């Protein structure tokens with residue numbers, strides 16, 4: 001018999017995750033709580049991988065999108081490797097069971113301690129962001145008597161056409177180095193035995209929804225790779241980064257993994273190199289919701305209506321930080337005409353608005369709402385602002401809801417203070 005539909009669907013008027021009713025999860029885990037669909041994650045992982053089946057490739061899940069240990073473990077079981085953006089993410093990947101050689105390490109400001117750890121671990125590659133950083137790695141590797149695998153991060157000066165806060169491929173941003181600088185650096189590095197340049201890396205931004213910028217960036221980096229290889233540089237891989245966008249709005253057009261693959265594979269095939277991919281948002285974004293309870297309803301003198309919920313900008317900062325739009329639904333909609341209102345959190349900031357001017361079914365205090373597509377850059381960007389504990393997280397795995405991160409307590413928060 002077929003199991004329940006993967007992901008978040010209504011069943012008899014109640015929103016479910018992989019067949020488990022969200023009100024049941026709220027009753028046992030409390031709110032606010034992030035809920036993840038293990039079945040949808042598996043589906044999306046396979047859907048992302050499929051169009052790349054014909055080329056040698058490795059999928060390095062970008063941990064920054066969601067660093068909950070259970071999610072990482074699940075992705076490792078599905079066959080993923082890892083992309084870490086800090087020493088903390090490297091340690092988490094190791095804790096989740098990833099081998100060092102399955103981890104690439106990116107990051108624009110790696111500290112000496114992080115580099116020492118990376119040198120000691122023998123990672124798949126350290127993605128190098130500047131000539132200075134490469135010199136520091138070479139010095140640490142020489143001192144340790146080791147050879148380090150590095151990839152040079154190229155900034156191709158391509159506009160990703162995304163929100164400026166998450167665009168990383170223009171020469172006005174801090175990321176990577178120009179094609180000319182990368183070329184000079186790789187040539188220079190060939191003379192340093194402590195460092196082996198095994199690849200080139202490019203990541204021009206996140207939530208990209210058109211193929212052209214991705215194709216352009218990968219083309220430019222492929223041309224550089226081919227020219228370096230023709231000079232005898234023994235490159236092994238080309239890392240195309242992450243960035244594939246998702247449809248936050250129902251009418252938003254995005255790229256399918258097939259269209260994404262079609263944009264980059266011609267260049268990759270030309271190069272003959274192994275392709276590394278670093279997707280984050282596309283894999284996990286739609287697999288998570290933020291489940292929250294209505295704590296108050298009010299109308300102001302100007303006529304504005306507010307639905308006040310127990311999740312705030314500290315739990316999900318994307319709307320406040322990027323003006324991001326997330327669909328909001330009732331977990332168990334009441335019958336009746338929709339009411340237009342702002343869905344706001346309890347944090348002492350007017351920016352603490354999860355959704356403005358939303359048409360929602362009639363609501364009462366105690367009702368549950370879900371903020372959709374919150375699996376990526378949601379829990380992982382949460383903070384303790386207003387001294388609010390981090391929300392609990394639940395993974396519905398093979399049909400069973402499991403608490404994978406318990407809610408912080410006041411005592412948890414106090415333990416760091418002297």
Ligand SMILES: Cc1ncc(COP(=O)(O)O)c(C=O)c1O
Nearest residue numbers: 062203206242243278279280281
């Ligand atoms: C270097 C790098 N790789 C991969 C990613 C993942 O991007 P996304 O979640 O958009 O796939 C990011 C995020 O911006 C990144 O900075």
